[in-house]
Amino acid sequence: xxxxxxxxxxxxxxxxxxxxxxxxxxxxxxxxxxxxxxxxxxxxxxxxxxxxxxxxxxxxxxxxxxxxxxxxxxxxxxxxxxxxxxxxxxxxxxxxxxxxxxxxxxxxxxxxxxxxxxxxxxxxxxxxxxxxxxxxxxxxxxxxxxxxxxxxxxxxxxxxxxxxxxxxxxxxxxxxxxxxxxxxxxxxxxxxxxxxxxxxxxxxxxxxxxxxxxxxxxxxxxxxxxxxxxxxxxxxxxxxxxxxxxxxxxxxxxxxxxxxxxxxxxxxxxxxxxxxxxxxxxxxxxxxxxxxxxxxxxxxxxxxxxxxxxxxxxxxxxxxxxxxxxxxxxxxxxxxxxxxxxxxxxxxxxxxxxxxx
Ligand code: UDP
Numbered sequence: 001x002x003x004x005x006x007x008x009x010x011x012x013x014x015x016x017x018x019x020x021x022x023x024x025x026x027x028x029x030x031x032x033x034x035x036x037x038x039x040x041x042x043x044x045x046x047x048x049x050x051x052x053x054x055x056x057x058x059x060x061x062x063x064x065x066x067x068x069x070x071x072x073x074x075x076x077x078x079x080x081x082x083x084x085x086x087x088x089x090x091x092x093x094x095x096x097x098x099x100x101x102x103x104x105x106x107x108x109x110x111x112x113x114x115x116x117x118x119x120x121x122x123x124x125x126x127x128x129x130x131x132x133x134x135x136x137x138x139x140x141x142x143x144x145x146x147x148x149x150x151x152x153x154x155x156x157x158x159x160x161x162x163x164x165x166x167x168x169x170x171x172x173x174x175x176x177x178x179x180x181x182x183x184x185x186x187x188x189x190x191x192x193x194x195x196x197x198x199x200x201x202x203x204x205x206x207x208x209x210x211x212x213x214x215x216x217x218x219x220x221x222x223x224x225x226x227x228x229x230x231x232x233x234x235x236x237x238x239x240x241x242x243x244x245x246x247x248x249x250x251x252x253x254x255x256x257x258x259x260x261x262x263x264x265x266x267x268x269x270x271x272x273x274x275x276x277x278x279x280x281x282x283x284x285x286x287x288x289x290x291x292x293x294x295x296x297x298x299x300x301x302x303x304x305x306x307x308x309x310x311x312x313x314x315x316x317x318x319x320x321x322x323x324x325x326x327x328x329x330x331x332x333x334x335x336x337x338x339x340x341x342x343x344x345x346x347x348x349x350x351x352x353x354x355x356x357x
Contacts (some may be wrong), residue, residue: 001025001205001212002222004032005343006333008193009350010220014357015197023194024203024212029187030194032222033304034343036185040247040286042274043185047304048241048292049257049271050186053179054344060178062347067189069180072276074173076257079265080138087139087259088173089131090166097134103167110167126157130165142263147294148239148307156308159340173257176344181276218357222333224303225319233318236338238303242293251281252289267291306338313338330357 001007003025011021029035033047051074054060063069078087086092094100100109113132120126123144127136140160144152148159164175172179182189205212205223213219221228226236244267256275260267271290274281297303306312316338323331332353334341341349 001219002032002333002335003030003190003194003199004222004333005034005346006336006350007032007220007222008190009347010330010332010354011197012193013351013354017354017357021197022215023197023199024205025199025201026204028201030199030201031187031190033302034186034190036182036187038185039288041280041284042286042288043182043277044273044288044290045186045271045276046243047302048243048290049273049276050343051174051179051181051276052343053174053176054347055176055178056344056348057178059344059347059351062351063189066192067186068183070183070277070279071179072181072278073179074257075171075255076173076259077255078139078143078259078261080261084258085139086171088163088165088171089135089139090164090171091169092171093135093139097138106167120157122153123155123157123160124152127152127160139261141261142265143259143261143268145263146266146268148305149294149296150307150309154309158308183277218328218330220330220332222331222336224335225316225323225331225338228329228331228336229319229322233315235299236315236319237307237312238297238335239294239305239307240297240301241304242295244291244293246289248287248289249285250287252287267293303335306334306340308338308340 001024003023007023008030011023015021034050035047036043036045051072052063052069076087078085085096091103091106094106094109098109100106110131113134114130115128115132117125117129120129127140141152144155148155224236252272253270255272257269257271259269269292271292273288273290274284323329330353331337332350333346
């Protein structure tokens with residue numbers, strides 16, 4: 001159930017092991033939120049920018065079997081009060097903020113601004129303990145509130161620990177050894193993953209549950225786990241994204257992603273998709289620009305992010321206990337495991353799961 005990364009990879013692997021698989025998806029396309037469309041000769045990620053990155057060669061080799069990836073090295077800029085900064089926090093950011101030029105100066109400066117918190121308990125405390133108040137206010141506070149709709153004090157620190165803090169001029173968004181963007185867009189990878197496998201689109205599993213449950217001995221379910229159990233312990237919270245798009249002439253912002261960290265700016269980031277493929281971007285006279293807004297996810301919205309705070313995690317654990325008893329259902333992926341997975345982690349989790357079957 002679901003043709004996103006977890007669903008498509010497990011269907012591929014199980015088919016190759018000799019199982020007969022059927023993939024159903026309630027949307028009118030495959031690929032879940034990775035889905036891309038070609039517009040104005042640009043591979044547009046219709047649900048916001050996706051950049052594949054991993055440190056594991058085996059995972060990199062695996063996805064490259066299904067589509068060629070370019071060597072795109074992701075970088076991001078932050079706009080705050082009309083100034084553009086290098087991000088994630090690195091020596092250039094500190095230079096722009098404070099004039100700090102060397103790793104040693106950066107170390108000393110950060111030591112002097114760091115807030116002494118012995119065991120940080122939440123996102124706010126953790127970032128304050130690393131880089132102090134000014135960086136927190138400039139880059140993190142507003143963005144995080146907009147992105148999660150919660151006070152950073154009420155969010156777990158792992159959310160921000162994804163981002164590196166560097167005392168060098170290296171400004172790549174990820175530190176991973178392998179990273180890139182699919183040359184033919186993500187949908188091509190899903191087309192290839194699902195080659196030879198029956199896929200039914202526009203099918204709502206819950207409206208046909210009996211039928212599909214009877215059809216197969218085992219089900220891999222990649223939707224929301226709370227929905228699967230009819231919200232019996234209450235709803236888990238998710239964030240959804242809204243994208244406002246436009247096609248413009250020329251180059252809109254000069255890079256793929258600019259984050260807007262001020263709380264007063266309603267969107268979190270602007271994504272200009274052609275820059276995910278720099279080798280093609282310079283020759284393209286058009287550009288596809290996407291303004292990204294985050295909001296609470298209603299029952300009929302598309303969920304993007306689980307909100308892994310204490311209350312939601314507790315609720316999820318109740319669902320997980322139910323899931324453990326349902327031996328013929330495998331729950332996998334961001335929504336079914338209620339986990340803020342990156343793509344490479346989903347690939348790893350799906351491959352591990354099917355290996356055990
Ligand atoms: N974050 C931030 N400022 C930024 C970018 C990220 O404070 O300019 C924080 C924010 O809390 C965000 C988290 O770091 O939710 C993880 O960001 P990432 O870009 O990895 O999120 P994703 O791309 O998955 O939305």
